[in-house]
Amino acid sequence: MQTNTPSYGSSTVNPRTELSAKEDLPATAPGQLRVIKRNGAVVNYDESKIVVAITKAYLAEEGGTAAASARVRETVAKQAAQISTIFKRRMPSGGSIHIEEIQDQVELALMRTGEHKVARAYVLYRAEHTRLREQQRSQEQPSESTIQVTYPDGTQAPLDTQRLQTVIDEACAGLEGVSAGAIYQETLKNLYPGVKLEDVRTSAVMTARTMVEQDPNYTYVTARLLLDTLRSEALTFLGVTDSATQSEMNYRYPSVLKPYIEKGVELGLLSPHLLEYDLEVLGEALKAERDTQFTYLGLQTLYDRYFIHSNGVRFELPQIFYMRVAMGLASNEEDREARAIEFYNLISSFDYMVSTPQLFNSGTLRPQLSSCFLTTVPDDLHGIYSAIKDNAMLSKWAGGLGNDWTPVRALGAHIQGTNGQSQGIVPFLKVVNDTAVAVNQGGKRKGAVCAYLETWHLDIEEFLELRKNTGDDRRRTHDMNTANWIPDLFMKRVFEDGEWTLFSPNNVPDLHDLHGLAFERAYEEYERRAAAGEIEVYKTVRAKDLWRKMLSMLFETGHPWVTFKDSCNVRSPQQHVGTIHSSNLCTEITLNTNAEEIAVCNLGSVNLVNHVTDTGLDQVKLEKTIKTAVRMLDNVIDINYYSVPQAKNSNLKHRPVGMGVMGFQDALYIQRIPYGSDHAVKFADESMEVISYHAIQASTDLAEERGTYESYKGSLWDQGILPIDSLKMLQETRGEKYLEADFTTTQDWDALRQRIASTGMRNSNVLAIAPTATIANITGVSQSIEPTYQNLYVKSNLSGEFTVVNPYLIRDLKAMNLWDPVMVNDLKYYDGSVQQIDRIPQELKDLYATAFEVEPRWLVDAAARRQKWIDQAQSLNLYIAGANGKKLDITYRMAWLRGLKTTYYLRSLAATSTEKSTVSGSKLNAVSSTPEPAAVPQACSIDDPDCEACQ
Structure with a gap:
């Protein structure tokens, strides 16, 4: 039954609208900036x-x-115009700016x-004018009992201040350093007679939001x-009630699940089998x-991107959302209820979080739950366009793609069928x-692919330039990612200053499937x-020259990424049934691909903070x-919706999963x-090692x-060779000169080998560390294995702008x-760095x-120690301040020598920092808005021998 009791929280409101655009605001185009006025109203x-x-x-x-x-x-x-440019640069997708920040920027401009x-x-x-407003407010502010609230139907009633106080008190319960009274009083200051109901909530949310810097x-x-x-x-x-406080949800939640499932099935959004529970x-x-x-x-991200909706109305709540996924x-499962509760408890506690496709699609009519797909593109026109079609179908259902283009013949190679010459891979790329741009995963997130x-491919030099902003735009791919798949022999030639030969694959057909010593013999x-x-x-060409060009393009454009073919293949548990020809979109998946098999991986991450x-x-x-967690991941393989048959064939045959970690930096803190x-x-x-074990x-x-997976027989698992043992195999293949590895162990691996010998393995691959960008935001921890980006900054994403403060640092400073x-201003001025703030002790400067x-080198060394336990790979971003040719050369050579399988983005810091906004005034908006770090071109090219920065 719906109640008609007037309360400040009794209307149906879209919180995304509430925080950005009022009902009387005209529709705005994508990228539109809006201004939050002092009374909470929002205008263009x-x-x-x-x-x-x-x-x-x-x-x-x-x-x-x-x-x-x-x-x-x-x-x-x-x-x-300069002020407008600053805001557009900060919020390229649009967003809301407080009027006070605009005035701050006017002061700065003058x-x-x-x-x-x-x-x-x-x-x-x-x-x-601030003085006059305060004076007027003190004289005209109505008492709490006389503030009239306007409801959606146009009627008015007194503000339910008791309920407002209850909601604010509950929001502050159990938290140190926050003041319910301050939020309550500041919320009332922004109200006026006849205020709309949704503006009351806006005032409370915006008031608390501006205080994040304080604590x-x-x-x-x-x-x-x-x-x-x-x-x-x-x-x-759902027709249950029109409002409920947090404490009331203790009895509301049990009664809401059934009408939610029924409504979701009725609307065709949830699978009918959920009603059988x-x-x-x-x-x-x-x-x-x-x-x-x-x-x-975390909550705004869930609301904007994950909660199921109908006609723009989200009718999932957080705990129902996690139960639906579970x-x-x-x-x-045989005992579905018990397992669903077990899975729910794991993810709703944030001990572990499943990947975005599982959050999107679990329990729906199209449960596409896999994260990554890897394909090999064949060397014929029908196969090439069939692979592009597969890309579109996989991308439609929220899959990240990795394409192996090595088999396709190079520019100038002979085509027997037409007696002509090949145009190479670039026109197809x-x-x-353009396909990745066109198929954007149902509007939930952008389509993404990596080639x-x-x-040794003859088109490699042009491939390196695909992301350049100059040259023939018809031979540029500005929206997709690229990666080098580098054999060990090339790296040895770089170290030895040898020559390197480029071939068209139709003339050297077996190189694609060979690795290690067999590759070296065939190549020579x-x-x-x-x-x-x-x-x-x-x-x-000279190997060093090609290597320098690789690093130069990586430095200039952020691409192609550097990944290593032989580390992936020599250590692959599945080398008895194929070859790994590429990694995936985020460089953590290393699985075999061929014409009949599109490799698939299913991901999830353990939250180290909770362990x-x-x-x-x-x-x-x-x-x-x-x-x-591993049980949940294995279940994905059988439940999954496969949009192409090659993916189903591969996934059911090998059953790979990729469990990773997040919150590594927080665990260090x-x-x-x-x-x-x-x-x-x-x-x-x-x-x-413990996680791997x-x-x-x-x-x-x-x-x-x-039972074991279908292709288990003959695998490294079957031979009693575990990841630590495969690292020794890599050392034997390369030679000790080219592998600097640590073989220390602490767990009883012999006992586990005996266990595998008697029972086998359910999954061909078990471990992979993904970037966890969004699920780490949801759980409120640091991403994956990443170091802290900044200790105080504004994060911009599809859900808007959010002040991010390092809580561990603030705790220590308090x-x-x-x-x-003063400390807040200092952190803003120094872009979230503590290194130049004199009164902070060195111990905290080191820790933060x-x-x-x-x-x-610390990033590489830590990654190398992890890699020895991982049967797949890890998404490893490398951060290099003051990047130059020498630094890049040393870092990426070190990555290969330490036995890493892959690297991900190069994050290089520009010589000048981002423009600072004022360090006083508007609390929220005084923080410099800084996007995720990216490869930043410097003033010179790293292959310029005359540049002092490159020496």
Whole structure:
């Protein structure tokens, strides 16, 4: 039954609209900026109003005649345009700006152009009007009991202040350093007689949001206030009630699950098989208190991108959302209810999180739950366009793609069928690029693909330039990713300053499927034949020159990424049934591909934060988590919707999964370990060994229960060769000179080998560390194995802008009585870095060094220690401050020497930092808005021998 009792939270409101555009605001185009006024109303951004404001400042200082001069008019127009550019650069996808920040930028613009007197007049004008507003507010502010709220039907009633206070008190419950009273009073200040119901919520959310800088716990307060809107929207749509406080959800949740499932099935959004569950049992298992563990970024991300909706109305709530996912993953279990509750408890507690496709699609009519797909493109026209079609179908259902293009013949190679010459791979890659743009995964996220090419391919030099912003645009792919697939022999030639020969694959057909010593023998024989004139289409280059061009393009464009063919193949458990020809979109998946098999991987990540204390890993809890997680991942393979038959064939035959980790940086903070230290490298080693041990053990348990995977016989597992043993195989293949590895162990691997010998393995591959960008945001922890980007910044994504503050740093600064407004300003000024703030002790500077302040060797060393335990690979971003040719050369050579299988993005820091906004004034918007770091071109090319930066 719906109640008609007036309360401030009783209407159905879209929180995305609530935070960005009011009902009376006209529809806006993508990328539109909006302005939040002081009364909470939101209007479209209008540059002309900035022109008027600046002109008034000139009038106040210089008088009418001077202010009307051509010089002033031109200056004002230029200043207003610069301010608009700053906001558009910060929020390329659009977003909301507080009016105070616009005024801050006006002050800065006047100061930068040397108009100090005009700037002073403007500052005085602002101060006087602030005083007048406060005076007027104190005189005219209605009492709490007289504030009238306007409901959606136009009726008015007094504001239910008691309920407002309850919601705010619940939002602050259990959190240190936050003030319910301050939020309540500030919320009331922004209200006025006849205020719309949704504006009351807006005021509360925006008030808490602006306080995140004061204490990181305000992000939880903001999320909990936002939950009040989400509850109203969902519960009203389901016809259960029109509002509920957080405490009331303890009895509301059990009764909501059934109408939610019924409504989802009725609308064709959920699979009818979910109705077969005992929904009363599952409803009673929902834990309402887990709603309170979200950060603002996490909850807003879930709302915007994950919750099921109908006509723009989201009718999922967080705990129902996680139960829906768990039900979908447990649908083939014998005791479905017990397993669904087990899965729900794991993901809703944030101990482990499934990947985005599972969150999107579990329990739906099209349960496409796999994250990554790897394909090999054949060397014929029908096969090439068939592969592009497969890309489109896989991308449609939220899959990231990795394409192996090495088999396709090079530019100038002979085509027997037409007696013509090949145009090479580049024209086809242009089509792949445009297909990725066109098929954008149902509007949920952008389509994404990465093309891989082996270093001996004759088109490699043009392949390296695909992402350049200059040259023939018909031979550029600005929207797709590229990666080098580098054999060990090439790296040896680089170290030895040898020559390197480029071939067209139709003349050297077996190189594609060979690796290790067999590849080296075949390659050298082809070089001999080419030198003897037996092969016509080839080219010889200096290996170091090609290597330098690889690094130069990586530095300039961020592509192609550097990945290593032989490390992947020599250590592959499945080398008895094929070859790994590429990695995936994020370089962590290493699986075989061929004409009949599109490799598929299913991902999830253990949250290290919930499995570590200040004394180290909680191994008992970790083992329990991993056992359930691997079971969930194995279930995905059978439940999954396959949009192309080759993917189903491969996945059912080999059953690979990729369990990874996230929150590595947070785990270091908890243990007081600096990222750039031997202690951190040791923790990376020991934690990954424990995770690997229990993941492999979990797969053997499943093999005992469900049987081994089809192609198990002859695998490295079958031979008793585990990841640590395959590292020794790589050393034997390369020679000790070219592998610097640590073989220390702490677990009882002999016992596990015996266990595998008796039961086998359920999965061909078990481990892979994915980037976890979005699911880490949802769970509120650091991404994957990444170091902290900045300790204070504004993060921009599809859900808007969010102030991100390092809670561990703030906790320590508070303990030392160092957290004050001056410290906040210092962190803003230094772009979130603590290194130049004198009053912070060195111990904290070491612990809270940011990504570009950690030497790249520590990233590589930690990754190498993890890699020895991982049967697949890891998404490893490399951060290099002041990048130049020498630094890149050393870092990527080190990555190969340490036995890494792949690397991901190169993040290089520009010589000049991003433009700073004011360090005072508007609390939220005073932080510099900084996008995710990217490869930043410098003033020179790294292959310029005359550049001092390259020496």
